[in-house]
Every structure is written in structure tokens, then in C-alpha cells.
Amino acid sequence: MAQVFKRYHNTVARATIGGGLLALMALIFGGSSITRSPWWTRAGEPPDQPVPFSHKHHAEELGIDCRYCHWSVTKSAHAGIPPAEVCMTCHSQIWTNSPLLQIVRDTYQQDKPIVWNKVNDLPEFVYFDHSIHVNKGIGCNECHAGIEKMQLTAKSQPFSMWFCLNCHRNPEQYIRPKGEVFNMYYKVPRTAEEMRALLEKHGIPWNGQLPRNQQELGALLVKHYNIHKEQLSDCSICHR
């Protein structure tokens, strides 16, 4: 009988099998990492906006408090996109005829809305309430990390369910004293003095052992703010 195949075909055959397996793994891991990548989640991609508003300039350089524009954040589910009115409080005095602000001025005079492009967009079946988070000591930049550094605004987190659950399962690792929520430069105290200072500043009682790190501080705050951790991963907390 004549050989159907050449000797090197043995190598080919085995290589094919090995390669196939490798390709499969590559597909799985590649796929999962792509879906987590900013390219897919659009994190860090500033959408176009009618007005080139810079959080860096307003929040960092001028040091305007978040609540000046997003004042409903402490009371309502929505942080609220500031109306032209708010912009005009300053811009009726300064940059009164900057072409960049033309839209804002028109809007204000003609009393018609500005249509921005959403930056942080949750699916319609997810219900996020800003007020409860800021009232329970979750700092703005836990989700809007580095907002004060953004020339153009982009979302800094994927806002996948996994991201939310991460904190809902163990808030201790993220929570901070209420008073520090709007502090973009808040750092977890390293030394005992700092820690004591922080707690005293916000009038948070600790009995006995002074917390040494975020984990312990978090545990203390979770108790102090009366947060029901087990409940936070209930479906109906976010989905209704």
C-alpha cells in the first residue's frame, strides 16, 4: 500500500491539534478581557459636547464645589445637569462674549434647553440613586474618579454590574466620612494621628481601638451609618 501522507504530516497533525487548543483558550481569554477593556466599555472616551466644558478648570483650578452645579445630588436620585441659569451666574460677569459660551447665552435668553451627550449612561433597568450614596459616605470620585482632572468629561468607570457589586458587597473598602464625600483629594489616613483627627473632625465616635486602615475605618463607618451590608446585593436594590 502506498503511503497516503508524508512523514512531516505527523508533525502537522499534532501541531494542528495543539494549535487548535491554544486558539480556543486565546478566544476565551481574549473575549473576556476585550469586554472589560475601555475600548468596549467606552470608559475614558469623552463624547462630543455642544459646549467644551472643563471640569479641570472649574473644579480643580477654580475649586468650585460639585454641589454648586449638581445641587440635587444630595436630595435626589439624579445629580442633575446644571441649567444655563447656573452657568450664567458667573458668565454674565466673566467671558461675557466668549464665542464658546454663545450656546449657553442663547439658551438662557431663548429659554430653550441645551442638549448634552450623556457621559455616564446606565441601562434603563438599573436604578441608581445619587443621594443615598453621597449621604452614606461614598465619595464622588469613587465612581467619577479623576473628574477634577478632566479637560473634557469622560466616564472613568465601566459601570458594569460587576463594578457596582464590588462595592455593594464590601462597602468597607470604599466608604469615607460623609464630610469628605465632596473632597476630591481625600486620602485614607496613614497615621493614627491623622485617623484620630479625621474621626474627631467628623464627630464619629470610635470605642477603644482606633481604626488602623481603610478596612477598619470602613467597618466603623458602615456600623455608624447603619448600612445593611447583606441587603446591598439584593437584586431589587438596583433592579425594579
Add this chain to the structure above:
Amino acid sequence: MAHVATTTQPYGIMAEFDSPEALIEAARRTRLEGYRRFDCYTPFPIHGLTDAMGVREAKVPWTVFICGLIGALFGFGLQVYTSAIDYPLNVGGRDLISWPYFIPITFECMVLFAAFGAFIGMLAYNGLPAPYHPVFNVPQFARASVDRFFLCIESRDPKFDPERTRAFLQSLNPISISEVEP
């Protein structure tokens, strides 16, 4: 043919028989003769042949057993981890580790893994895939999958010597003898 053999070491020398009985007998004698590296080729499994050749092994069963064990552990572990550790959910008031519910999947995983063990193990131990093999060089070998029974003493065998081996095979009065080119 012979002179070819002298120039390059052949893969082995192959004898062709026309009945299982003859082959079994031949295999037995080949072993008695002291040959170790030889193999038989038959169109269907012949029982007693491997005994005659003196080959024994239980690699495949063990592989299957181990794989099955891994499968079962994986199956149960997966369920416990996902429903009790990673995201514990209150499902209809049942316990987090409600093990009776976890049996079926544990079992299925065991079978699945074991089956793969059997299939892949068999091929791997047999060194397959091997689309090319010297024995295919022998023209008559085509009938190995139909109705002929072959015995091939490989040149790797320490006792192998083209002349004497051929002579020995002759003594088994096969239908034909041919040298297997490498």
C-alpha cells in the same frame, strides 16, 4: 531488497499471515524467541493476542478514573462556590448548599471528564494522530484492515538482525515476508 536494507536500517521486517490462530501462534513464538519490540496488525481485535505478545497495561482505565474524579470534584465545587460563596442568594428559602440539588450536575461533570479521558487517553497512548507510518510502506499492508494478519519485528529490537530475523520469521511459515522501509 536486501541490499537496500544493508544501506539504510529498515523499520523492521513484517510477516503476513492469513488467520488469527496463525498470528497468535507466531506472536507467542516471537516472544519466546526473545524479541520484545514487535507488533501485530489485525483487521479486528483478537483476544489473547496481546497475552501471547506478553503486553499488559492499564493506563487507560486509570486515566479515566482520575479524570472522572476531577470532573466530579469540579462539578460539585463549581456549584458550591457559585451558589454559596461567590454570590449567595436566597432561592425559594432553600439552604445555600442544598447538596441534593447539586448531585445531578456533579454526576454529569464526572461522566463528561471521564469520557474525554477515555477518548483522548486512548489516542495519546497510541501516539495518534500518526497519518504517516512506515508499515504503510508495505504494499500488502492495505489488507491489514480487511482480512490479513501481520507481525512486524522492529529494527529497534536489540535482538534484531536482518538476516536472522528474516529467517526466524520464515520459520513461522507466513504467506509472505517483506522488509518495512523506514
Add this chain to the structure above:
Amino acid sequence: MERERDPMFWRSLNERYANKRQLPLYREQLAREFPPEAAPHSDLVSRRQFLKLMGASLAMAGLSACGYKPQGPVIARAKIPEEALPGESLYYATAVTLSGYAKGVLARVYEGRPIKLEGNELHPASLGSTDAFTQAEILNLYDPDRSQNLLKFGQIQPWQAFTSELMQQLAIQQAKKGSGVRLLTGIITSPTLADQIQTFLKAYPQAKWYQWEAVNHDNVYEGTRLAFGEWLNPIYRVRQAKVILALDSDFLYLGPAAVRYAREFADGRRVRENQREMNRLYVAEPMPTVTGFSADHRLPIHSSRIGLLALAIAQAVGASVQVEAAGELTPDERKWAEAVARDLMAHRGESLVIVGEAQPPTVHAIAHAINATLGNLGKTVVFTAPPEAKPTLCTNDIRTLAKEIEAGQVEVLIMLGTNPAYDAPADLNFAELIPKVPFSVHLSRYTDETSALCVWHVPESHPFETWGDARAFDGTVSIQQPLLYPLYANTRSALELMATINGQGGKQPFELVQSYWKGRNLVPAAQFDAFWRKSVHDGIVPRTALPIKSVALRLQPLPPLPEAGQGFEIRFAPDPTLYDGRFANNTWLQELPKPVSRICWDNVAFMSLKTAQELGVVGTESVALVHDSAPLVQIRVNGRTLVAAAYPIPGHVDNAITLHLGYGRTRAGSNGSGTGFNAYTLRSSDAMWFARGVEVVTTGQRYTIARTEEHHLIQHGQLDSTHHRPIMLVGTLQEFKEDPHLEKHRHGHAKNGELPSMYRGFKYDRYQNPQNYRYAWAMVIDPTVCIGCGACVIACQAENNIPVVGKQEVVRQREMHWLRIDRYFKGPVENPRTYQLPVPCMHCENAPCELVCPVAATVHSEEGLNQMVYNRCVGTRYCSNNCPYKVRRFNYYRYTYYKQPVLHLLQNPDVTVRGRGVIEKCTYCVQRINHARIQAKKENRRIRDGEIIPACQQACPTKAIVFGDINDPDSEVSRLRREPHLFAMLEELNTKPRTTYLARLENPNPELSAEAHDAASH
């Protein structure tokens, strides 16, 4: 522009600005032309729909699992006043009117669009509850079929064209003192509007103003005239009555005070361990009604023989009534009458006789005589002057108007909101008369049957879009304030139209209303502003209820009772969900299963099983209907004929049929037109409510009707549609007094007993300790007071964005209501006991549904809610199969797929809109729970008992539903769960429902109770 109202007088500024902000949004949406669609999903597999849906499902946005959609736009307002809080709802008090009478509501307005109506505690006709009609009013506002343009003979015309033409017509009439002008309106209680009309009539002294309502209370007024010599408005103090006799009256469900009466009735029946008294209700009526279903004793009897019954009772209680009556009561009826009479006499001063508007004045008079004799006047029944601006007898009005048009005396006919072409008595042929009028103007929200015949059609604003006022049944005035910026630029309210006619075209409704009330001098001018704001804020104008008149019986000679021959009788009644037909295009009401019959999208000719078999419309076999197809019969009433579907129903009197008004409309809109059969074609002005000498013949054809409950249970002899299952715990008051646990009726109902289980299960009470307190939500429903009116169902639909599926889908048993009201019959088919049970999700602690979901789309929360996560659902529907209560609903198609964007404004932003292929079900209004929890947590407090009120409980007129936290022993729901007669549906399955029920208790009269009692105990 001219629409610009004076901002100062909006109740809250952000309201106005919010609207301004909304404006460009939906104006732009509505700018696009949308053809009205047929009832949703009626013919989904037709090619057209197929292609349409191809598009739809390919662009499957809703609930799709994966990926990040491109971010949409977000709109920033130009200006916001300080108190505005984006994302939070505001509540405004206003009123909804039905045939002139007001029911107070609080409207939830989210970002400038009203999305839900709730009762107003302060309003006498609401007491914080609503009926189904009121709940559904919000859908009328957003109805895409609403008329948007000013039409002349169907052609769109500018407003000026109309005004100029109108003015010159009026100028001509001015000369003749308006002798050619006729004004036709519905019943009007609005003081401001009436004032406008009076102004008009002053200017045109010979003009005449007529009022027409198809469902009117002429007979009530005539009755009071016969009894007391003047037209009076009876008000019943149902709460004070221990024994109530309702003669052909559905007072618990229909009428301007129904919600209040239902509440008072219920308050007289809430039996608890420490409150073992309940009132007793007798009902005599031809066709079972909501009231009849709630009765302790119900007597099926022809409308035309109610008079005899009343007379018999009158004589038995010793009221001196002379009236000539033909016909005799049967022995049974007599026995019943005497027993009732004795019971009434046993409760002098705390009994009550109510007669329905269908009964002739004489019967009303007799009833007044009985009440007087029993000393009920001033106690359980009081009288005021009619709240209407101009009390009248509608039937006379319409008859006179018809005559005048016939005689050519009418040159200008102005109609405000009525639809006589459809609902006027058939003998007047009104549809043929209208075109005879040279200049006719019709103001209405739809281009309906009448608009089509008029010269001019003026689109009417919805009350929520404008200012107005209206009186309640007791005269209390409510100021109606606008809730949103008008959806359409060209609509006008009646007030505006009258203003234009009176030459005050510039004036805004707001000015008209406010200046009117300024003029009343109810308070010193200085305080008016505060007074006004308070009135608008509270939804009622203080001290406007009409004074109680003290009256004495002065019986006039009574006209004879209708001859009560044994002939075949037809009875007309307002439809339980469409009323007189004005709600025909309201899909919520169309799809709401009718309280008694559980039919949707149609009306049918009801009759008793015996009659049906005599007529040969059903065979003698036990099952009356083959699946969903009912036989068509032809009904002949002196010359006029109508073909309608015949439908046997237990408890209907023999030799009679009942037809509901309001169906068979031709121009109701895309959803209402062509549903059901038009009963008005049989109704003549001399027999407005019932007629004798009816012929019914079978046609041999059949007709498909949609029912939400199978009818296989119609059979001869004793019915038990529960199939002897432990679904309800039923007992009598007497039995309750003997054994509050009602052991003898508990089949399989382990009395608060723990059944054995293989698992430890989750213990929710472990959260009772104050350090780590957690709520445990539960609901208790009291079927004893539930009257099955369906208000909860519509409220649930409005709150939870529940789609309407259309008749075809209901026929295929795919209705989506999260909350259904089960109806069970027990006893003889001729007159069975009936039991109703609202069934929401039971939120079982051992939920069978959760166990079988392969993707954990439905699991339990820490607070014991059976959560349904739509966006996780894959749609295996196993949960539905495994739910013993069958409360889960599946989106077989993409039901919430609005072709008309205006409907999107209706949706509740707090509830996910479910896409195709997912299961949904009652969530205990988890959005309200979450809202309250977040509030409480922000204020570092516990949620108060009663702070969370689910939509169904909120709407329930009888407050039969109570929701709360059972980890708090003092909450009302905890107290109810400790009641001895508590039971859980299908308890033996050990699903541990969080929704539990109190036993359905009845208070039969021992004298009559033989059969009632048997039926009650199963």
C-alpha cells in the same frame, strides 16, 4: 403666545418651567404624524405586523443583555427655580369629573408629566381612594386618538375662521334675542362654567340650555318630588346603617358617591376578633352587580317587579303608601320581602333602603316612605338641594330639543362635550336631526359620532390641561388645576369656548375661575389669596358642601307601578368599565375584566342559564360555552333589533336579558370603535332602563368573546367553582362568634401551623432585634370587604407600566394584569353565593418559582420580597408553570411597543418597561418600598407603618388591602396577621405566602339563611 398663562398663579413655579422644559421634547415628537393603530397585537402574525416587528425586534433595545449602547442625549433645562428637584415627583390636588360630578385626586407629576392619580383624603367623594374610572383617566389624557384640530366638515380650520363665523351667527341671533340658539351640555356642576352659561343666557334671553346624560338620575329627582314635593339630592350615611336594602341599585360601584359609600359599607363590615359586628346587605336586582356580589342575601327579580317588592316591604313595615300595582309577588319573593321587612323594623333608625336610578319615581317614593317610617330620615339618609348648576330631567331636555330641531326652531346648536348622536334615545333619531341644524358646534375630546355630524368640531382640552372647578355629590367644590402644559396647541376647554362666545375670548380659564370665586366673597378680600392657595392645594374649597335640608314626607299621589307581566324583559345598565361609552377608547378599561362577568373588550346579552337553554342558545349539557365562542342572538324591542352575543351568567333572573350601554361605537377611536354591541339602538325615551315584550331569537352564528376566567363552571344544580379546594376560607358571622378560627371550614388550612420541611429555610424574624433591624414586607387582604370593583387592577396597571394586550391576546389567555380578582360561585346556579378574592403575587417564603429558574432571575431579598429581575430573565416560563397561584405573566410579544410617542409620557420612570420574552409579576410596588427606604435611611430612621402604600392598597375604595412590615409587631399588617380567621391560600403546599387573607365572612339573616348558609359552608 396666547397659550402663555400668567406664571404667578401656577401652584408651583417649577411646574410651569418643568412644562416649558418638556414642551419642545414632546411637541417635536408629536409633530410627526402617527396613524392610530388598531388594538395592540390583535393580528400579530399578519404580514404587515410581521415586517413591522422585524424592525422592532431587530432594534431590540429593551432589556437586551449585553454591551454598551451609544450614550443618548441628556437635556439640561434652561432655568430651574430653587424648589425644583430633578428626578423627584410632585403631587398636585385636582379633581376628575364623571358626568359632571367631581372626585378629588392627587396627581403625581414627574418632570412635568402627570403619571399617576391617587385619591385625595380630604375630598368627600374620594376619602383617599379612587374607582377604576378615575384611575384610568390619566390614560385618557395621553390617548393618541384625542382630537387635536379645529374642524369644519372634517377640514382643518384656523381658530380665527371659527370665531369669526361663530360671532356672525351670534350677531344674527342677537337680533332675535337668541331664540334660535340651543346649548346642549352634559350635567354641569361647575359653578364657573354655569356662571358663563348664565351670562350667555342673559345676553340671549330666548336661547335655551339643555343637559343630557345617558346615565342620568331623573328618576331620583322625580322620586324625591313625589315624596317631598321638591327635587332633592339624597345622601346615604351607609356607615350608620346596620341593615341595608338595595333595590336594583349598584350604589357600591356606580354613582358620584360610590367610592365613599363603598368605604362606609366596608367600615360596617370589618370583623375582627375584638369587633364582631357587621352590617347586613340585601339586594334585589335582575342581573348580578358589584353590589349584588357583596350582598348577604340577593334576590334575582325583574326590574319591572322591584316595585311590587318595594310595595310589599312598605306595607310590611307599615308605611302608608297608596299606589295601584298590577301583578303579584311569588311566594318566595313574598317570604323574602317579609323577612327583610322584619329585619328593617328591627333596626329602626339604623337601616337604609336605596333604590337605583333605573327604577321609576314611584319606587323611589315608596323607598323614601319606608325610610321615613323606619325613622331613617336624617340618620342614614339625608337630603340636600341638587348640586347641579341647573337641575333638570335629562330625558325631557333631550326630547324637547329633538322636537325643536324637528320643528326647525334651532338655528345654532352648541354642544359642550356630550355625544347625543350616539347615546340619545333611539326613538328620537338624534343622529338624523343634527344635520338639520344650520350651524352646529361640537366641543369634544374626540371627533366622535356627534362631531362627524356637526358643522364645527372644536377639540376639547383634557381637564388636566386647564383650569376649572366642579362639585362633588355633596356639593363640595374642587378647583381643577392644570398638571401639564397642553399637549396640543389647538384644544380648548368648555370654559374657554363659553368665554369666547361671551366675547371674553382673551380671558384665561385661570382668570375666569379665580375671578368667579373672588366674586363669591367666601372670605374677606384680604384673605382671598391664602384661601385660594389653600383651596387649590387641598383640592377642596372649604365650606362649599351643600347644607343638609330637613325634610318631611309629603307623599304626592303616586303614578302606578309599571305593569309587571311575565313577558320577556330587557334591562339596560351602564357598562361596568365603559360607563355610558365615554371610556370606549380607554384600553385599560376595555381590558379590565368586568367586575361580575370577567369579560373584556365586549358587552354581551346576559341571561340566566335556564333562559339561555329555553332560547336554545346553549345546549342542555353542563358546559355552557365552547371555549371562547358565544352564540349570537337577535334581540327585538318594539320594532328595533340588535344582534348581540348571548352569555349565561349565574344569578341572573329568568326570562330577562341585561345589556350594558357604551359599546358598539363607530367613532370612539382606534381602540373603542367596533367593539361590542350598541345597546342604545334598543333604548327609547319611554323605556330608558327596562322594557317588556322583548323577543330573542338565535341566529346560529357564534362570536368570540375574551374572558379572563373560564366559564366551564356554568352547570345545573349546585355550583362550586372552587372545585372544593381550600382556596378561600368562608364562614358566617355566627360561626365566627362561635369559633373565630372557623376550624370547621378549614380544609387543609393548618391554623398558623408550621408544616414540616426538609430545609432549615430562611428566618426573617431574626432581624427583629433593634441593632440589626430589617423589614419583612407582607400583605393582608380582607375579602369580606372587597367588592371586586377592579380599581386596584387599574391602579396597578398605571403604577407598573403594565401593557394592554388586546382582545385577541386575552382570548389566548395572555392578559398581563399583575393583580387579578378571582371570582367563585357556590350554591344553586339560579342564585349562587359569590366570592371574590384579589390575587397578587403571594411572595412565598418558600417560593416554588425561584427554585426552578435556571438563571436566578427571581430570588428572595433580605426583606422577603420575591424579586423578579426582568433584565436577567431568559424566559423559560418554568416559574409560571410552577406557581400554584398563577400570578406570573409573560411577554409573549413586545407588548410595550408604542407607535405613538405620546404614550411614553405616561410611563412611570421608577419601573422598568419590560421587553419581549421576559416574565413579570407583582413586586409589592418595590419602587415605592425603595423610595421610602432611601428616604428613611437618609433621615436615619425606620420606615413608618403606612409610609409605604402599594398602588392597589392606595386605590382600594374599601381599604381591603393592607401592606406593611411584619417584623414590627405594632404594624397594622402584623395585627391583622394575628387575627384568628387569617388564612393562606393553598396553605398545605407550605409555600409560606407573605400575602395572606382574612376569612370571607357573611351575615345571613337566620330567617332566610337556610340555603345561603349551605352554600357558605363548603
Add this chain to the structure above:
Amino acid sequence: MQQAIRAQAVQEAPLFEGEQTYERITAQIGDIPFEKHPIGWTVAFGLGFAGTTLLIFAIAVLLLIGLGIWGINQPVAWGFAIINFVWWIGIGHAGTLISAILLLMRQAWRMSINRFAEAMTIFAVMCAGLFPLIHTGRPWVAYWLLPLPNWLAMWPQFRSPLEWDVFAVSTYFTVSVLFWYMGLIPDLAAVRDRAKSQLAKVINGILSWGWRNSAIHWMRFESAYLLLAGLSTPLVLSVHSVVSLDFAISIVPGWHVTIFPPYFVAGAIYSGFAMVLTLVIPFRILYPKLREYITMHHIDMMAKVMLATGLIVFYGYMMEAFFGFYSANLFEKYMITNRMTGPYWPVYWALIFCNGIVIQALWFPKVRHNLFWLFIISLIVNIGMWLERFVIVVTSLHRDFTPSGWGMYGPTFWDWATYIGTLGFFVMMMFIFARFVPMLAMAELKDLWYRLYGHRGGHNGHAPAKEPTHAPTSGGGA
């Protein structure tokens, strides 16, 4: 052992028709793929293909419009899809049973039908697997049933029998394919060696992994094959048990029954054998060669198995009825009464007729040896088993606990289209298989021949003249 086989061979119809040699066996079976195919093949394939097209269309419509095009509703939220799923998966079981269980039981007669039956299994499972997928409301997220780590941080809910299905059916499919393919390897090698065209050589060469019939390979092959059989046996039992648990785990009266697992398994084998007969009988006509290897003896054996399992199933029905009345549970009692006298009574009694009455005919050898009647009966049994699933799914759901939730169910055009579509797909696949793959296990047949009649034992379909020189250590190639 071998005596037993011999005895069998002597008393009953033989396992081979006519004189065989190894060469002849190889030629007869191995050459079929290279020969011209009968017109019947083209016709059948055409029909199958048409059906498949219908299936694809039906599914497309389903995906575009939604489940509403089916007849399902509340309360009957499961309809044809689940009925067909259970029916198909049941049919699949015969293959595994024949190849695995009969192998362990050393049944010689399995050799000539196992390849065929296994192929049937695989295609039946394909059809079955389709239904659970498309019957979900949102098939595009059905992958959520797989335990894949994902950014939702969600896992499947492993207490759900539907989740067990995912594992059971996929495992079953995989193992069946492995088993089938493994048995094919030596035969593909044989085809490779006989093939004339280079293409055929190459293809078969690749598919046979370079199998060279080495004795040592055979040894490992056989132990692996036997182990697979040993694994498949509990597997096949588990799979239909799991399918039955889809119902038994629930609380629906008529589903919540303890006997479901055994009774489902029996039913599965029963319907499976019926389907094998339904296929084998026409194939024997289409390919006369096969008659030499699939003899009346095989047919007879299959008929017997059918009878046996059929009786078990019938017993199951009687037990259900008995439980219903004996349970003193009013829901159960109503359920069974409703089945017998309710709106769906014709279906129930048709089922009893098909699976209870008709098969009694199989007691008679005359019937078992009459191909025509056997074929008819096998069809009736197929229908009967389908009706059984209809009764279980629909009549249990349509009237369960709360009378107010009761309803009726009726299939729509699309229900039928999908069902008929899968039938078409099944037929198509079977004929593709017949076209390209050796339909019978050649190596095993040679082995059997050898063990029956010894090396080229001369015979004419009867007991051989001389004993084989040694007794095989075991049956079925072990």
C-alpha cells in the same frame, strides 16, 4: 458465553444471512459510500431537506416576532417545544442503550445495528437540544445558562432542573459523539485503505487519525471503548431521569410524581427502539446488502425489547392513575380525572391505545416477523410516545391549583412547522450519514463472525462445521 451465542444462532434466525468472509463484510459495507445511491435516497434526502428549510424559516419568524406565534399561554406556558424536546431526547436513548448497555450485557446482536442506532441518537439529540434553546423568551441570552465568568458577576442557578438539563443533554451529546466516532476510527481506516480516489484516502486518512490496526492499539481501544460504554450506561439513565425531573421537581399535580425517572427512561428506550425499527425497515429495503447483517433475528430482538419496555411504560400509566386516586389528594385526584374525562380526554385514551393496546400484538412471533406490521406498530408507538408527552405537559398545566387560572392550549401553524421541521432535519441527517459513513461497524462484525464461526468457518447461515480454536475471552469485543 460463546455457546450461548451459538445456541441463539442455531435456534433463532441467524445473525448473518448467507456466507460471509472478512473480505466480503468489508466490501459489502465499506463500499456503500463509493457506490451509486438508490433513487430512494435522493427522494428521502429531498424531503428531509425541505423539512429543514421549513425549520429554519419557522425559527427565523420565531426570533423576529416572538414566542407569541406559538399556542402557549398562561397557564400552559410550555407546549410543543417541551413535548418535542422530551420526545426527541427519548428517541435518542435507543442508540446509547444498544451500543452501551447491550455491549455490557454481551448481546451479540447489537453489533450490526449499533453504529446506525448511535447515529440516530446523535441526530435525535440535535433536534432535542434545539427546542429548549428556542423555547426561551430571549434565546440570544440563553448562554446565561452556562457557568461562564462574566462582568455581571452572575452565575446560573444550579437548583433548577433546567440547569441540570443543560449539563445532562450537552454531556450526553458529547459522549455519544465520542463513542460513535471512536467506533468509527478503525472502519474509516478500512475505508481509507480501500478507497480508490486520493481525496477519499486523504479525508478518511485524516478522520481515522492514521489508525494502523496495531494489536496494542486495539487493546487500548477496547478498554477505552468498554469504559465509554460503562460511562454511557449510567449516563443514559441519568439523562432521561434529569429530563423527567424537569417535571418531577415542580409542584404541579401530574408532574410531581416519584415514578417519573424510571418510567421516563423506559419510555425513552421504548420510543427509541420504535424509531430504530421505523428507520431500519426502510433502510433494509433501500440497501438490500444490509439484510445480510440486519437479519430478522435483529428485528425480532428489537421488537421484544419494545414490548418489554412498552409494558413498563403501560405499568407507569396505571401507577399514575392509581396514585391519583389512592393519594386522597384532591388536586391529584382531579388531575387524573381531568386527564381521563376532561377536555383533553381523546388524547389520553389515544395514548393508552397506542402504548397499551397496540403493542400487545408484539407477543405474537407472526407479528414480530412481519416487517409491514412491525413498521406500522413502530410508527404508532412513536405517535403514542409523543401523545404521552402532550398529556404530561399540557393536561397537567391547563388545570392546576387555582381554577381561576385555568385555560386551554392549542398549537398554531408555527408549532407544527417547527416540529415537522425537526423531523425533516432528522431524516436529512440520517441519509447524509448513510451516504458518507459505513453504516455498520465492520470490525465488530468481523470479530463477531470470527467468534461465531471461527476463522472462515464454512457455513451457509447455520452452525459452522468446526469449532474456533480458542474461546473468546468475552463477548461484544471486550
